[in-house]
Amino acid sequence: MRIGQGYDVHRLESGRKLILGGVEIPFEKGLLGHSDADAVCHALTDAVLGAAGLGSIGQHFPNTDPCYKGISSLILLKQAYILAQKAGYTLGNADVVIMAEAPKLMPHVPHMLATLTTALELPAHALHIKATTHEGLGAIGRGEGIAVSAVCLLVPI
Numbered sequence: 001m002r003i004g005q006g007y008d009v010h011r012l013e014s015g016r017k018l019i020l021g022g023v024e025i026p027f028e029k030g031l032l033g034h035s036d037a038d039a040v041c042h043a044l045t046d047a048v049l050g051a052a053g054l055g056s057i058g059q060h061f062p063n064t065d066p067c068y069k070g071i072s073s074l075i076l077l078k079q080a081y082i083l084a085q086k087a088g089y090t091l092g093n094a095d096v097v098i099m100a101e102a103p104k105l106m107p108h109v110p111h112m113l114a115t116l117t118t119a120l121e122l123p124a125h126a127l128h129i130k131a132t133t134h135e136g137l138g139a140i141g142r143g144e145g146i147a148v149s150a151v152c153l154l155v156p157i
């Protein structure tokens with residue numbers, strides 16, 4: 001078995017859609033980034049790539065490449081998971097923590113789980129997502145951005 005971790009932060013800005021876990025969440029701001037800035041998918045992608053020993057999201061999908069501009073990060077996550085599968089691994093399970101002061105995310109978690117498990121063709125019990133605030137502390141606590149941490153376990157196919 002191989003363990004991997006991923007961590008991602010994006011700044012919240014007006015005029016952007018808020019996409020997390022492949023789901024559009026109603027909010028007055030969205031995450032800023034070259035892609036759709038879905039920090040859940042980015043953290044999971046890095047966890048999967050790390051566990052497989054295949055580098056990082058920035059190496060595979062550079063944010064200087066115009067072909068990734070505005071792309072759904074679900075596509076990047078799927079591509080990373082295909083690379084891990086080609087290396088001989090399948091996802092045992094993954095656990096994700098979203099750190100956001102606002103909006104309230106727990107009501108959207110079931111939709112995120114359904115979207116991600118469908119995209120990766122995973123059983124429901126393979127993925128877990130939870131959300132927490134930073135209790136008003138630091139940049140995340142001031143609502144300037146959203147951070148996501150993910151760990152995953154890859155097991156041999």
Ligand code: MG
Pocket residue numbers: 008009010033037038039042
């Ligand atoms: Mg990112």
